[in-house]
Amino acid sequence: MAIHLNLSQATIREKRLKSIVGYQGTIKDLAEQSQSGCLKNATRGFSQATNCNSGCAQGYLSTITDAAIVNHGPIGCAGDVAGANAGFQWGQSIRDWNQRNVRIINTNMSEKAVVFGGDQILKEGILKAYERFKPKAIFVTTSCASGIIGDDIESTIKKAEAEIGIPVVPVFCEGFRSQIWASGFDAAFHALLTRIVKPAEKKRPELVNVINFAGSGRAVITEIFGRLGLVPQFGIPYSNIEEISRWSEAAATISICGTLGSYMGNGLEQNFGVPYVTALQPHGISGFDDWLTKLGETVGKEKEVEEYLAEQKVLAAPELEEIKFKLKGKKVVVGMGPSFAHNYIRFLEDLGMEVVWGFSWHYDAKHDHGGCPSCTVELTKTDKDIPVSVSDQQNHEVINLLSKVKPDIFIGRHPGMSVWATKMGIPAIMVSDEYSAFGYQGTIEFGHRIIDALTNNSLAVNLSKRINLPYTEWWLEQDPFSFQEQKNKKRESENKKNVAVR
Amino acid sequence: MSLCVEQIRHVCTLGAFESVLAIKRAVPIVHAGPGCVAKLWTTLGSQNGHQGSGYVGGHAIPCTNASEKEVVFGGTDKLRKVITNTFDVIDGDLFVVLTGCTSDIIGDDVGEITRKFQAQGKPIVYVETGGFKGSNLIGHELVLGAIIDQHLQPQEVEPGLVNIWSSVPYQNTFWSGDIEQLNILISSLGLKPNVVFGPDSSVDAINDIPKAQYNLVISPWVGLRTAEQLKNKFGTPFLHYPALPIGPTETSKFLRTVGEFAGIDPAVVENVIRKHEDRYFYYLERAADTLLETRLLPRRFITVADSLYALGIARFLTNDMGLIPEKQFITDDTPNDYQSGVAAEFEQFTSGIVAETVFSNDGGYVEEEIRKLKIRSRPLILGSSWERVVARDLNAYQLSVSAPIGNELVLSKSYVGYNGALQLVEDIYSVVLNDFM
Ligand code: SF4
Numbered sequence: 001m002a003i004h005l006n007l008s009q010a011t012i013r014e015k016r017l018k019s020i021v022g023y024q025g026t027i028k029d030l031a032e033q034s035q036s037g038c039l040k041n042a043t044r045g046f047s048q049a050t051n052c053n054s055g056c057a058q059g060y061l062s063t064i065t066d067a068a069i070v071n072h073g074p075i076g077c078a079g080d081v082a083g084a085n086a087g088f089q090w091g092q093s094i095r096d097w098n099q100r101n102v103r104i105i106n107t108n109m110s111e112k113a114v115v116f117g118g119d120q121i122l123k124e125g126i127l128k129a130y131e132r133f134k135p136k137a138i139f140v141t142t143s144c145a146s147g148i149i150g151d152d153i154e155s156t157i158k159k160a161e162a163e164i165g166i167p168v169v170p171v172f173c174e175g176f177r178s179q180i181w182a183s184g185f186d187a188a189f190h191a192l193l194t195r196i197v198k199p200a201e202k203k204r205p206e207l208v209n210v211i212n213f214a215g216s217g218r219a220v221i222t223e224i225f226g227r228l229g230l231v232p233q234f235g236i237p238y239s240n241i242e243e244i245s246r247w248s249e250a251a252a253t254i255s256i257c258g259t260l261g262s263y264m265g266n267g268l269e270q271n272f273g274v275p276y277v278t279a280l281q282p283h284g285i286s287g288f289d290d291w292l293t294k295l296g297e298t299v300g301k302e303k304e305v306e307e308y309l310a311e312q313k314v315l316a317a318p319e320l321e322e323i324k325f326k327l328k329g330k331k332v333v334v335g336m337g338p339s340f341a342h343n344y345i346r347f348l349e350d351l352g353m354e355v356v357w358g359f360s361w362h363y364d365a366k367h368d369h370g371g372c373p374s375c376t377v378e379l380t381k382t383d384k385d386i387p388v389s390v391s392d393q394q395n396h397e398v399i400n401l402l403s404k405v406k407p408d409i410f411i412g413r414h415p416g417m418s419v420w421a422t423k424m425g426i427p428a429i430m431v432s433d434e435y436s437a438f439g440y441q442g443t444i445e446f447g448h449r450i451i452d453a454l455t456n457n458s459l460a461v462n463l464s465k466r467i468n469l470p471y472t473e474w475w476l477e478q479d480p481f482s483f484q485e486q487k488n489k490k491r492e493s494e495n496k497k498n499v500a501v502r
Numbered sequence: 503m504s505l506c507v508e509q510i511r512h513v514c515t516l517g518a519f520e521s522v523l524a525i526k527r528a529v530p531i532v533h534a535g536p537g538c539v540a541k542l543w544t545t546l547g548s549q550n551g552h553q554g555s556g557y558v559g560g561h562a563i564p565c566t567n568a569s570e571k572e573v574v575f576g577g578t579d580k581l582r583k584v585i586t587n588t589f590d591v592i593d594g595d596l597f598v599v600l601t602g603c604t605s606d607i608i609g610d611d612v613g614e615i616t617r618k619f620q621a622q623g624k625p626i627v628y629v630e631t632g633g634f635k636g637s638n639l640i641g642h643e644l645v646l647g648a649i650i651d652q653h654l655q656p657q658e659v660e661p662g663l664v665n666i667w668s669s670v671p672y673q674n675t676f677w678s679g680d681i682e683q684l685n686i687l688i689s690s691l692g693l694k695p696n697v698v699f700g701p702d703s704s705v706d707a708i709n710d711i712p713k714a715q716y717n718l719v720i721s722p723w724v725g726l727r728t729a730e731q732l733k734n735k736f737g738t739p740f741l742h743y744p745a746l747p748i749g750p751t752e753t754s755k756f757l758r759t760v761g762e763f764a765g766i767d768p769a770v771v772e773n774v775i776r777k778h779e780d781r782y783f784y785y786l787e788r789a790a791d792t793l794l795e796t797r798l799l800p801r802r803f804i805t806v807a808d809s810l811y812a813l814g815i816a817r818f819l820t821n822d823m824g825l826i827p828e829k830q831f832i833t834d835d836t837p838n839d840y841q842s843g844v845a846a847e848f849e850q851f852t853s854g855i856v857a858e859t860v861f862s863n864d865g866g867y868v869e870e871e872i873r874k875l876k877i878r879s880r881p882l883i884l885g886s887s888w889e890r891v892v893a894r895d896l897n898a899y900q901l902s903v904s905a906p907i908g909n910e911l912v913l914s915k916s917y918v919g920y921n922g923a924l925q926l927v928e929d930i931y932s933v934v935l936n937d938f939m
Contacts, residue, residue, distance in 0.1 A: 046587035049565035052537020074603060074633035075507060075863075076514025079541035082549035082906040085888070089908075101891050105508045105866065114607060114634045125506040132508070132866055144535045145603040145634055148573060175535030176573050176604055392536070395561040396591055415548065416540070416560040468593070470529070470558035475591040483587065 003193070003267040003368060008154060008170060010190035010263065012053075012178035014041070017262075018365035021050075021179050023390035024481040027345075027358065027379045030388060034365035034372045042484040050392040051414075052175035056184030058104065058141045059084040061171065061191070063091060063237035064244070068103040068135035070125040072118060072153065073143025077175075078106035091214045091238055103133045109145055118146055119156045126160040126168055136241040137167040139191055147174030169195040179392060180362045182259050182337065189264040192236065192244055199272060200248040206231045208295065209247050209274065211255040211264055213237060217435030217442075224439070228296065228304045236264075248272035252298045254291070256434045257281060258339035258373055259364065266368035278369050280378060281339060283437040284347025285313075285320070287375075316440040323447030328352040330454065333405060333421075335359035335398060336413035336431070338390075342375035344411060345386060347437060351447060356405050358388040359398060361414060389481060393417055399471060400480035402426060409453060425464030427453040509865025509888040510545060511833040511905055512673060512808075514603075515631040517542040517638030518645045522598045523559045524671030524678075524699040525708060529594035530558075533581045533612060534602025536567035538633070546638070549887075550905045551675040551912025564588040568604040577610050585619060585626070595705035596653070598645060599628035606632025620652065625705070627652040637835045637863075639808075642670050643727045649708060650731050657712045662694050664764075665714040665732070667725030668746065671699050674810060675907050679916030680746070684720065687747070687919050690774045691757060691766055712736045716764060720746060720756075722809040722847060723840040744847050746814030749822040749923035750779050751852075782920040789927060793823075798934050800899050802826045802877055806868055806885030807904035808834040809844050811917075815884055815903060818923055820851040825882070827857035828875060833904070835863045872896070882930065899933050 004011075013019035022042030023030065033039040054077060058069050062084045071078050085102045092099045107125040109118050122140070129138050140157055153170050161168040169191040173184050210221060210232045218234055225232045230251075236244060247253070253268050254277040255261020265276030279294035280287040289309055296305030330353045334344050341360035348355055367373050379386065391397050393414065402410065402424055410421035410428040418430040429449060431437075437446035469476075516538055519530035532539055543560060547553045555562060564587075566572065566580045581599070588597065599616055616628035629648035631641045646667075666684050669677035678700040685695040685702070696710050697703050717732055717740035719725040729740035741763045747756035754775045761771035793799070803825050805812045809832045819825040827848075836844055841861050848857040862868055869892050872883070881898045883889050887908040893900035902910055903917070917926040 045583050046591055047565060047567050047584060048561055049532060049539035049563045050536045050561070050567055051540045052535055055537050055541060070506075074514045075510055075512070075637070076516055076538060076542055076602075076633040078507070078510050079513045079517070079543075079545045080537075081510060081545075082887075082908060083544040086549055086908045099891060099894070101509060101888060103508075105506050106510060108505050108507045109634050110505075110636075111634050114603075121505060128506050128866075132870075143603070144568075144573075145607060148604065148607045175537040176569050179536065179567070179569055181537070392567070393561050416543075416555060419554060420562075468557070470562055470592050470594070472591060472593045 003270055005194050005271055009172040010186040012183045013180045013364060014178060019180050019362055020390055021362050021392040022484050023363060024484060026385045027388050028385045031372055031376050031380045039365045044483045046483040048395045051181040053178050053181050053184030053187060054141055054173040054175050055080045056181050057171050057173040057187045060185060060188045061139045062102040062104055063088055064239060066136045066240045067139060068129040068133040069139045069141060070129050071104055071106045071141045072122045072146045074109045074145055075106055077143040078104060094216055105129045114145055114149055118151045122156050123160050130164045137196060139169050139171050141171045142174050144175045167195045185260055186263040189267060193267040196241060196244050197247050198245045204249045205251045207250040208232050209250045209253040210234045211261040213434045216433050217438050227308055228301045248274060250274050252277055254295050258367060258375060259337050262367045278374060280375055281343040282439060283343050284350050284443050286350055287343055287347060288439045312440040316444060319444045324352040326451050329354055331356045331407040333357045333402060333407040333410050335417055337361050338363045339375055340413050342379055346378055355386050356407055357401060358386055360390050361393050363390040395420060397480045399469060400476055403476055422460045423463055423467055425460045427457045427460055429453050507864045511863060511865060511886055512637045512639060512835060513542045513545050514633030515635040515638060515641035516600055516602045516633050517546055518631055518641030519600050520546045520672035521642045521645050523556060526703045527595040527705055529592050529597050530563055531585055531588055531597055531599045532563055532565040533577060533599060533605045534568060535604050538602045539563050539565055545906050546672040549908040551907045551910060553672055564592060573604055573608060577605055578615055582615050595625060596708060597626040600631045603633045606630055638673055639670055639724050639834055646728045647731055650735060654712050656736055659715050660713045661715055663696050663714045664688055664693050665696050665711055665717045667728050668720040670724055673905055674808060675905055675912050676916045679914045680918045683916045683918035683922055691761055691771060693764060714738055722813055722844045723836060745817055746810050747919060748814045748917050749818035750782050750920060751821040752817045753919050778920045785924050800882035801879045802828045803882040803884060804828045804872060806831040806833060806889055809836055811904050813847050816857055820855055828877060830857045830859045831868045832859055832861045833863045836861055901929055901933050
């Protein structure tokens with residue numbers, strides 16, 4: 001789908017990528033329905049707190065080293081800033097930088113502003129951010145309140161920009177506008193693509209943009225890319241405005257996460273001529289092979305990649321065998337964002353584990369290059385059809401399902417979810433670092449992490465004995481997905497089969 | 503002065519859903535956008551002493567996740583559905599519907615929906631907490647107000663039973679430990695605390711609020727509204743004690759004040775105080791060698807905290823530990839009406855010492871002001887984890903005592919009372935010692 005940089009806002013994922021937050025069935029069915037274009041979202045009669053796109057947008061942009069953010073809304077909408085700052089401390093610390101706090105100002109919208117309009121406080125906020133931080137650019141993130149009362153954000157921003165002479169860029173991310181929090185990444189990237197990235201003056205054939213989060217894998221990637229004659233440029237986090245403005249110079253863009261990178265990668269490809277590598281994620285061996293091979297194909301380094309991978313295979317083989325032997329047949333439930341989920345399902349199956357259920361916190365029926373996500377398609381190529389569901393971290397579905405399928409381990413991503421498996425006595429791993437299971441050595445590391453989690457589960461066991469879950473017995477006896485509308489559900493009998501057989 | 507805020511230390515009105523979570527088996531039902539809960543719980547929970555989801559917090563909270571559809575067409579249908587199903591799915595004793603910006607701006611009639619459930623005898627109340635109405639401390643009082651108005655029934659008074667309104671759950675990072683310590687102190691006088699929040703709480707205690715003989719507000723201003731409301735509705739008298747009692751000077755004064763208010767025999771009170779103080783001074787005597795090692799000692803302290811912690815800690819460090827208060831930054835968005843009263847409390851220190859107070863919830867402004875201070879020794883900054891940066895830059899000692907605290911795991915710790923003061927001394931001097939060891 002084309003990325004339109006003449007629009008002031010990114011189109012939300014529901015409209016652009018036919019993304020959904022409600023589905024239950026199997027991976028093959030999901031892929032088939034996506035490809036035939038008939039995938040529909042199921043709504044729920046009961047729902048629990050999820051996340052919104054504003055958090056993703058301002059969290060991601062807040063890591064740009066010389067930019068500032070003005071969050072236009074009541075103070076609660078900046079409630080995530082403490083979390084963004086914690087992440088920022090981590091990112092600076094692993095770089096050995098002098099640590100400072102994130103630069104986010106909230107306009108503290110009061111009842112008065114809600115009634116009479118918030119344009120004035122927004123202007124004040126922008127000027128204050130300029131005065132305090134002397135940033136190279138200011139991003140203005142919107143809120144539910146600013147969206148509903150209809151503040152004229154764009155004209156206020158233009159006026160402020162004329163006064164201070166740096167880019168002041170709107171980032172439309174009202175919480176209610178999209179059910180898919182990843183729309184916030186697109187909103188952030190849209191702001192960068194429209195106002196920060198400049199057409200390349202010269203091309204740098206050795207340079208590869210790597211879209212990631214905190215970027216703990218920098219050293220490893222730099223080494224690998226170095227062998228291929230390539231130089232990685234990591235971002236967007238911990239880059240500055242000048243560096244981002246030159247992302248158009250690169251020979252290719254690649255991402256650690258398909259959900260994250262789709263908008264920026266394709267936006268750079270469509271509008272600045274930088275090819276985007278749409279590969280599997282580099283988690284697990286087959287994913288990493290695909291990721292690096294596709295990159296090699298894009299930048300003409302096929303031979304170098306082939307040599308490197310052949311060497312790694314030999315080196316890693318004995319340890320991988322040992323891990324596979326220990327993990328064989330262990331039942332696992334995965335719960336992550338869509339790209340991570342579908343990539344980890346493949347990776348864990350590759351390790352010989354049995355993925356008995358895959359939750360993804362949303363699902364994009366396609367990515368911005370037009371096709372169904374490659375990690376999803378890849379899972380349809382085997383005989384096995386894995387049961388999956390899509391939910392925006394709907395806790396009642398997850399808990400209910402876990403109580404029925406009783407896996408040996410739950411592997412999750414996103415804060416506030418894996419703990420629930422622990423409370424049920426199930427060993428859990430929370431993948432917070434995007435470079436967990438990266439490449440050959442990362443895969444081995446992660447294999448050992450699973451083995452360790454299975455070796456001593458005393459925390460979970462003891463917790464589960466003494467605490468009560470907040471669910472009624474009635475609920476735990478129901479079908480986990482009974483609050484999803486029928487639209488997307490498999491027939492009752494098939495559904496029972498998937499859930500109850502375990 | 504601009505009204506915008508940086509480095510936030512409290513959240514919006516809706517953040518008071520955390521107060522509901524502080525009552526065992528009470529369940530918030532949030533009618534708001536999809537991100538509100540996750541955002542608010544970041545500042546109040548996960549980045550505030552790493553207070554996690556507990557029984558029904560975090561992603562377990564029933565929520566309408568209002569989308570464009572609800573904003574355009576109204577969200578009442580969705581809310582009704584979620585409430586109905588919550589009763590089937592969630593195992594709870596009291597349900598509190600809280601609204602966010604979306605609902606309050608578009609004007610969903612949440613009262614009408616809730617009243618229908620109330621009429622069926624369901625234990626449910628509602629409160630409009632759209633984020634633009636103010637801080638979560640205001641929200642905390644609104645939640646209690648809704649429970650008082652819509653749920654509590656008059657009861658026969660039980661002599662000696664006391665409701666305590668003090669630390670605000672989750673906002674005050676050490677709230678559950680604080681409550682435990684306050685309960686110990688109050689119990690030692692022979693009174694019986696009615697435990698509304700924390701590990702010993704229950705919805706039964708909520709229902710028993712009208713039974714109390716007294717309400718005790720132990721806070722500069724939060725809770726006064728609650729106590730006044732209870733006085734109006736049930737005639738319960740209350741005592742307002744503005745300072746959180748930390749250390750022997752304040753805590754002993756506190757016990758005497760409460761004793762007098764409740765008509766307890768002064769001999770009993772003095773006996774209790776003596777025991778507590780004896781224990782306190784046993785330990786303090788042992789610490790004194792190091793405390794007097796002047797090479798290490800911070801002499802002056804800056805506090806950046808809610809009025810509750812700022813006042814309590816300032817009193818202790820000044821009146822008991824011989825430190826000198828520099829500027830005291832009060833970050834809880836203290837309502838204008840209360841500010842002069844709160845400021846006056848900072849003028850009542852030993853030796854005629856007066857501390858200058860600055861009311862601002864804009865952490866960026868606070869940071870600028872701290873950087874302007876000229877301090878002739880390594881200062882001690884008692885603030886939140888936001889202050890770690892400025893403390894490093896100024897070569898100050900830093901201890902996190904106020905929200906958000908991302909750099910400490912906080913469980914049952916409290917700085918309240920005699921024991922809490924010992925804990926605070928341990929923590930401050932551990933910072934000092936860790937700095938060079
Ligand atoms: S300010 Fe409004 S939209 Fe923002 S978190 Fe609070 S209630 Fe939600």
